[in-house]
Amino acid sequence: MNETINGVNLGNWLVLEKWMNPALFDGTTADDEYYLPTQLDPAVYEARIRTHRAEYITERDFATIRSWGLNSVRIPVPYFIFGDRAPFVDCVDELDKAFNWAEKYGLSVLIDLHTVPMSQNGFDNGGLSGVVKWAQTPSEVEFALTVLERLAQRYGSRKGLYGIEIVNEPLLEAGWNAMNPMERYKAVDPAMAEGSAPIAADWLKDYYITAYHRIRRHMGDDKAIVFHDGFDIAVWKDFMQDKNEYRNVVLDTHQYLMMAEINGCPQTVEGYDAFVQGTYAPMIEEMSAYFPVIVGEWCLFNSLGCGVDTHGGQSVLNGEEGAAAETLTVDEKRALYRGLADSQLKAWSKGAGHYYWNYKLLTDTVNTPGWIGWDCWDLGRCIAQDWYPVNHK
């Protein structure tokens, strides 16, 4: 059994998110990684991407993460990591470096296949907004499996490898209904979006089983194979329960307070705490009977800290206005976030660990209107402002 995961995501490094990194999208109308290269000269696109990757995460960050007492990083990677999907730029060298840093500084790595062609969720962070057609495209499903195989072959025997997550946030019907991706992330090309649909649970189970077998042969049983719950955790109770056939399988669930808000949680300290303890904690405890459960993404973000109802985590990029000024004092903000950190960490302790989303973001709350309250997505800023408990090592 692995040690309890106390980790952080390195999101926006190898898979971009515009709201975390607005300058990279300067001078374009692109909202996602798919459209960015369509609006830039190829050499300029490559210059931006390579400079970003060389600067956003470095050896220094691995030393810093270790100094916070964390033991693992989850690294989202794109389907084009191996450079065989023009015009996108490969990034396997960066992942190689990350393994060397992780091993030097005593961190483990969860590789997370965060995007797939034609998208598994239609989110901006899936790489292609408003399109959900990957699961309907057999050649692209096969392509994703070959990426996983190549990752398993390359890193399967690395000391630093904790595991591989076989696709991030595939959207089942429940999540589709709750998050309404086709409205929230408008497709640029309606013809491309045509036919988008939620992924069927039975299909996803088959994919997970196939992916398990295709990569387990390249990885010792000490390496985890991690699958995401598709935002419908109860579906997985009867899944992969033959422990002889399915070894070291970990269930990843993403729990955000903005989803609690969508589900009617009152936007108060007491409301959030009650929801976390009353809904999230028992859910993780219950599912831990079937799998080790990690909360692979979570954070302190909530509407109360923003001073406005974000309607489930929507920003100025989605057309929601942020507050014009802080509505909480520094002390009130600290009390809010410390309380929510304690509450959530207590809930996650029912499972096998957690990864904060995210380590870092470039979003500027001072010089750019609309972003008050969004800095708590950044664990570095949370720690700097004493919003998150840490024992400096």
Next chain:
Amino acid sequence: MNETINGVNLGNWLVLEKWMNPALFDGTTADDEYYLPTQLDPAVYEARIRTHRAEYITERDFATIRSWGLNSVRIPVPYFIFGDRAPFVDCVDELDKAFNWAEKYGLSVLIDLHTVPMSQNGFDNGGLSGVVKWAQTPSEVEFALTVLERLAQRYGSRKGLYGIEIVNEPLLEAGWNAMNPMERYKAVDPAMAEGSAPIAADWLKDYYITAYHRIRRHMGDDKAIVFHDGFDIAVWKDFMQDKNEYRNVVLDTHQYLMMAEINGCPQTVEGYDAFVQGTYAPMIEEMSAYFPVIVGEWCLFNSLGCGVDTHGGQSVLNGEEGAAAETLTVDEKRALYRGLADSQLKAWSKGAGHYYWNYKLLTDTVNTPGWIGWDCWDLGRCIAQDWYPVNHK
């Protein structure tokens, strides 16, 4: 009187240094900022520079610096900050943002004019290696003065302004002889380097007096005007001593252990400590009778930590080989650096404060040969590895 400065430099942000940021120079043979745009397509050059500036220092870093208990940042700026020296890209928007961040997070800013056309020192970090002709070029001296005036006009009444440093590290004869810049930083174009010479102390005094008067009119007496000692601190005893005419003038001296090594300091813990206490501390104490003295650059870097004699801080980029493997254990390294931090901070306490060089560097000690021991130039890594004392706030 200002509070004692406990600060850090934001070097390599608006003024580049290749050794801190190798990826920005990828695919070129440029060693400095002057030659970088000569070898890149203009759009690629701009993409690299703008992406670098948007990522290297952000709001997050100001929060972090404050959380370490520091109270000030020294920001090196280039002579082309206002965008009137093609092909270089302006960066005054970045400095504007930095003031807003500094004021939000309770830090003061020392603006440091780090480069001038034709160079004041011939160092790579002066922007043009192996050329020292600025002081001989009246039109460029005048240009530098207009940059200082524009900075004073723009920021002179900002709450966040600690002061303006009127030129970084102009090289007097003593420093020229000790550092031998024409050998250490070879000029690409010998014709351009022809006629390079150390700056005369009398000339520099005139420049400082002129600069003082040209910017003091735009800045209240609560803002410091900072001048660098040109690596010859004793020259300044009789300078600007009429305190009615010269108000709030601060002397900046840069003290590095690699200079102690050049001056024959033994490469041992005891040797460094003896040099710091026996030479640096009394020097700062003596000069404090004339001016508030800040150590505007210093760090923990030394050859013992590198495991090889660096001959005064020369790297693989200067043709020196680094060690192939660490020569000290983790505990030995910590003891070395903690001891040197304590020793130097004790010496600097004789003066008015200090700025560590540097906040951050991108240099990779794991994946790039030759850089063992160079990570201690990075205050973030020093703190992460418990090499530097800090009371987390």
